[in-house]
Amino acid sequence: MKGANSPLLRAIYIILVPVVLLIILLNSGWLQRYIPAATVHGDEHYTVTRYNFYYFDYYNDFLDQNADQLEELGYDPQQSAKKQAYDGAMTWKEFFQRKAETNMAETAYYCDLADAAGYQFSDEELAPVREKLAKNEAQRTKYGINANNYYLSYYGAGMNEQRYTEELTRKVKAQAYKTHLIETYVPDESSVSAWLAEHPENEYQAVALKVITLDALPDRADGQIGEAQLNALQAKLARLEERYQSGISFDDLQAEFSTKALGGERGLVTATTSAALPDVLVQQFLTDQSGLAEGQTYALVDASTGTAYFAQIIGFSGSGPRLDAAAALSQQAIEAQQETALADYTVSRNALGMLIATT
Numbered sequence: 307m308k309g310a311n312s313p314l315l316r317a318i319y320i321i322l323v324p325v326v327l328l329i330i331l332l333n334s335g336w337l338q339r340y341i342p343a344a345t346v347h348g349d350e351h352y353t354v355t356r357y358n359f360y361y362f363d364y365y366n367d368f369l370d371q372n373a374d375q376l377e378e379l380g381y382d383p384q385q386s387a388k389k390q391a392y393d394g395a396m397t398w399k400e401f402f403q404r405k406a407e408t409n410m411a412e413t414a415y416y417c418d419l420a421d422a423a424g425y426q427f428s429d430e431e432l433a434p435v436r437e438k439l440a441k442n443e444a445q446r447t448k449y450g451i452n453a454n455n456y457y458l459s460y461y462g463a464g465m466n467e468q469r470y471t472e473e474l475t476r477k478v479k480a481q482a483y484k485t486h487l488i489e490t491y492v493p494d495e496s497s498v499s500a501w502l503a504e505h506p507e508n509e510y511q512a513v514a515l516k517v518i519t520l521d522a523l524p525d526r527a528d529g530q531i532g533e534a535q536l537n538a539l540q541a542k543l544a545r546l547e548e549r550y551q552s553g554i555s556f557d558d559l560q561a562e563f564s565t566k567a568l569g570g571e572r573g574l575v576t577a578t579t580s581a582a583l584p585d586v587l588v589q590q591f592l593t594d595q596s597g598l599a600e601g602q603t604y605a606l607v608d609a610s611t612g613t614a615y616f617a618q619i620i621g622f623s624g625s626g627p628r629l630d631a632a633a634a635l636s637q638q639a640i641e642a643q644q645e646t647a648l649a650d651y652t653v654s655r656n657a658l659g660m661l662i663a664t665t
Contacts, residue, residue, distance in 0.1 A: 338355045339464045340353060341658060345654045345656070346410055347414055347415075348654075354462075354662055354663045356469075358461055359461060359469075360413075362461045365406075386399075411648050412648065414651055415644065415647055416479070420480075420483040433566075435471065435474055439467075439471065484640065493635035501634065502628070505634075510626040511622045512622065512625070513619055513621075514619070516556055516575070517560075518616040519613060522538065522614075523539075524612075531612040539614050542614070543616060546563060546616055547616060581633060581634070585608070598619060600621055601619065602618070602619050603617065
């Protein structure tokens, strides 16, 4: 073509080719998988893809949890987060980044502690990984999105199910190990006595339970839970109780029907105290304990939350107020240790990686 070798066309070619190649690499996710975006604790490097996991993990949860009040909060998901002011000091994007980086640091801290202790995680502790993947799969299937596009859409270029699962597992392990530390921490007797003096509570016996949870199905038209939905939930709970009375074991019913909102994989809730139970169960098992006995079952509906509970007493676990005190002191101690340690778990951003992160 006439003029194809002109200096102008060659200059345009020299300029455009690298730009096109860069766009292709960005869309492929290759750069995101290899370019570092941040370093935690000075020696753990996070690629853009790993950084994006924490950013979009927080961001997506934020949208889900605040779907009905985003306008009130002053955030418009249809607009760029970096162009919206969170307050006078930062944009919404900076807010999401700070939350993501806090989660990154906490995850790294507790995973380091678990690794140093040689801690072995149980199947139950890792159950949230399976549950989250199952939830993602259900959502993906509902909207007819293939697996690759699902993770790309929600977590950015370079993300796939394997990389997502690896980072999700780290996050779940960190949370599980923090829980383990809190549950195994033993506060000294003087601290417990001081707590009880400052937080007086009527004496009661903590109850160990097995629990099956059932949720009301929202109305298809408006997504609300009204009288009809609660009546249907009550009827479902009654049928479950009838099946138990007919000889089907509690464990089998729990495995088949429970939403596992309380008590984990096996529905086991030990050392149950007022701080650990929904109000409807507190009223049943802790407020008035006359007549409670091991082996008894109870069918209860919490109309305020649209949740039903079929619970069985499997024993008693000592003084409830003392356990409440120990639990509160344990959490305070572990979180105080965390706050001190996180001063060393700083997140250092990589300028090049941050240019393409969170997009």
